[in-house]
Amino acid sequence: MGGALVGCALALCGLRAAAADDDGFLGKARLHLAIEDCGPGPALDDKAIEAQAKEHYDRGVVLYLQGDYDGAIAELTATYCLLPRASWLKDIGQAYERLTQYELAVAYLERFVREAPTRTPGELTERRNASSRIAVLKNLRSAIKVATEPPGAFVTVANEQGVRGTERANSDRAISLVAGDYTMTIEAAGFDKIEQPLEIGIGKPYSFSYRLTPRRGRLRIQTVPGDARILVDDRLVGLGSFDGEADLGLHEIDVDATGWVTGHETIEVVDGAVASATVELEQPPANGRWLAIIGATALGGYVGSIGGLITNANTDDASFGAGLATGLAAGAIGGYLLVPRDLRHGTASFVLTSAVAGTANGTLIGSMLSDDQQVASTISLGGTAVGAATAAILLSRFDVDEGQAAVYNSGMVWGFASGTLFAQIFGDPDDASAGKVTRTQVAITLAGANLGLVTGALLATRYQVSRRRVIYIDLAGAAGLIAGLALQNAASSAGGAGANDESRSHFTLAGMVVGLGVGTFLTRNVDAPRLPKLHPQITPVQDASGGRGFTLGFAGSL
Numbered sequence: 001m002g003g004a005l006v007g008c009a010l011a012l013c014g015l016r017a018a019a020a021d022d023d024g025f026l027g028k029a030r031l032h033l034a035i036e037d038c039g040p041g042p043a044l045d046d047k048a049i050e051a052q053a054k055e056h057y058d059r060g061v062v063l064y065l066q067g068d069y070d071g072a073i074a075e076l077t078a079t080y081c082l083l084p085r086a087s088w089l090k091d092i093g094q095a096y097e098r099l100t101q102y103e104l105a106v107a108y109l110e111r112f113v114r115e116a117p118t119r120t121p122g123e124l125t126e127r128r129n130a131s132s133r134i135a136v137l138k139n140l141r142s143a144i145k146v147a148t149e150p151p152g153a154f155v156t157v158a159n160e161q162g163v164r165g166t167e168r169a170n171s172d173r174a175i176s177l178v179a180g181d182y183t184m185t186i187e188a189a190g191f192d193k194i195e196q197p198l199e200i201g202i203g204k205p206y207s208f209s210y211r212l213t214p215r216r217g218r219l220r221i222q223t224v225p226g227d228a229r230i231l232v233d234d235r236l237v238g239l240g241s242f243d244g245e246a247d248l249g250l251h252e253i254d255v256d257a258t259g260w261v262t263g264h265e266t267i268e269v270v271d272g273a274v275a276s277a278t279v280e281l282e283q284p285p286a287n288g289r290w291l292a293i294i295g296a297t298a299l300g301g302y303v304g305s306i307g308g309l310i311t312n313a314n315t316d317d318a319s320f321g322a323g324l325a326t327g328l329a330a331g332a333i334g335g336y337l338l339v340p341r342d343l344r345h346g347t348a349s350f351v352l353t354s355a356v357a358g359t360a361n362g363t364l365i366g367s368m369l370s371d372d373q374q375v376a377s378t379i380s381l382g383g384t385a386v387g388a389a390t391a392a393i394l395l396s397r398f399d400v401d402e403g404q405a406a407v408y409n410s411g412m413v414w415g416f417a418s419g420t421l422f423a424q425i426f427g428d429p430d431d432a433s434a435g436k437v438t439r440t441q442v443a444i445t446l447a448g449a450n451l452g453l454v455t456g457a458l459l460a461t462r463y464q465v466s467r468r469r470v471i472y473i474d475l476a477g478a479a480g481l482i483a484g485l486a487l488q489n490a491a492s493s494a495g496g497a498g499a500n501d502e503s504r505s506h507f508t509l510a511g512m513v514v515g516l517g518v519g520t521f522l523t524r525n526v527d528a529p530r531l532p533k534l535h536p537q538i539t540p541v542q543d544a545s546g547g548r549g550f551t552l553g554f555a556g557s558l
Contacts, residue, residue: 031107034073035092038081053083060091069095086115090130102137102202103179109134140203143174146186147209153188157198174205188212190248214247217269220276221253228257228281246275255279286402288348293335295352300331302359303384306377345467349405351391357412357453358387364446368439404460406470411459414477415452417512419445424505469526473519480515484508 041049060075073095080088093108109130116127144165146155151170158164159182165175169186179202186194191212200206219242221230226240231254237244246269255263260281269275304327308320339348362383366376394400400408423441459465488507 216245218274219246224280286345288345292348296335297332301328346405354391358383402467406467407460411456416449419448476519477516481512484511
């Protein structure tokens with residue numbers, strides 16, 4: 001029989017499959033060959049044994065030519081057991097080669113080389129050919145392919161002699177290596193490394209599949225309010241806080257609670273560190289539709305009344321009343337129809353304050369420039385238009401929230417109050433006793449109002465303050481103002497002297513400043529989160545069998 005043989009298993013032949021035997025020698029274990037289990041031969045004479053051997057051999061040749069290599073191996077093995085000749089070993093090796101069982105093919109060919117006679121030149125040639133075939137088979141490369149989840153891991157197969165092959169997992173290209181003992185390493189960023197010994201046979205395809213285990217780090221999340229749900233990558237992990245392990249890499253954190261705006265953050269968990277974050281939710285902006293409608297009604301009444309005075313030289317009560325009624329109706333109807341239903345409170349408040357500030361500026365400037373009521377009213381109306389237009393321009397470029405609008409409003413109110421008090425302090429006592437307001441006093445009041453307006457605008461752009469805190473500060477300022485006025489009256493009564501505008505203004509101004517300062521200090525922590533000492537916590541758990549569930553408990557300190 002000639003040609004290359006390719007090998008598989010002997011189980012189909014009814015003979016014991018070849019296995020590795022530990023024969024006491026160092027190195028790779030020797031393969032167990034089926035011919036080693038032949039046992040004692042039959043009790044026949046030599047001629048009968050040779051006849052039986054020939055019969056088995058002839059059947060083996062036929063089966064080999066028919067492509068039934070397993071059957072051929074069985075018959076050839078039976079032949080060798082009856083009549084041990086070295087030539088049968090070469091034939092068995094060729095059959096295993098046809099079955100692509102190259103290790104067994106090499107083992108039988110090597111045994112043939114050891115046992116084959118070398119008496120004639122033909123026998124020497126046959127032995128050299130077998131040795132050459134052994135060398136060819138031993139150099140046949142095996143193909144190793146690896147698939148991983150997630151795909152794309154870096155695969156290295158190497159041995160102690162420095163022979164190595166590398167390739168990406170899930171690639172169509174295989175790692176090609178000769179037979180031997182290797183170590184396969186699979187690595188991917190963010191996943192545990194896999195390392196395992198690998199015994200590669202001769203000319204075989206190998207396929208491996210692995211699900212990589214993500215490396216994990218520490219993730220710690222705290223929320224405000226303390227009962228908000230925490231979702232990591234769309235998976236609920238806790239309420240109020242979470243402190244546990246998470247896969248390395250980026251994670252999407254969503255925090256939500258009833259009545260609060262949902263918060264979202266992206267956090268990267270790195271090896272050997274704790275990734276922590278405090279997610280503070282914001283309350284949804286208050287709706288300012290009705291505030292805007294009320295403001296539009298008041299503004300309409302003001303514009304209507306001023307318009308009636310401007311267009312009627314007599315400035316009688318009838319024209320004023322008609323203009324006021326018309327303006328109120330127009331403002332109310334227009335506001336109800338035109339104000340959007342989702343108008344934010346901060347936007348409405350900022351527009352109204354700007355319109356009022358423009359009106360106040362126009363009124364003060366008009367009173368300084370002319371004693372004619374129509375002229376002064378026209379300037380006042382122009383100031384209203386300028387204030388409203390300025391607010392519209394600024395809102396097209398900036399987003400004003402409730403806290404910023406409150407600071408802006410507060411700056412205007414206290415600026416106007418300060419200007420008025422300073423005007424009384426620096427005014428002429430004779431004019432004050434006569435009830436006159438000089439242009440100097442108007443200018444001081446105007447300067448104070450605008451200084452407060454600018455200060456409020458600057459503070460609103462630089463600090464994040466809640467409307468609640470601004471209200472507290474304003475109440476403290478009003479309380480200080482009243483306390484200063486009361487203190488001045490008490491001092492005047494105790495001294496027996498009558499109160500005057502300058503003295504009253506000094507005490508009132510001082511009380512206002514002290515009240516605002518104390519209110520600012522006392523409310524310094526109003527906007528700071530107050531985390532609960534104990535909070536509910538939901539923690540995912542997994543039992544030994546792979547079942548998943550949650551535990552509900554409390555975390556924090558007493």
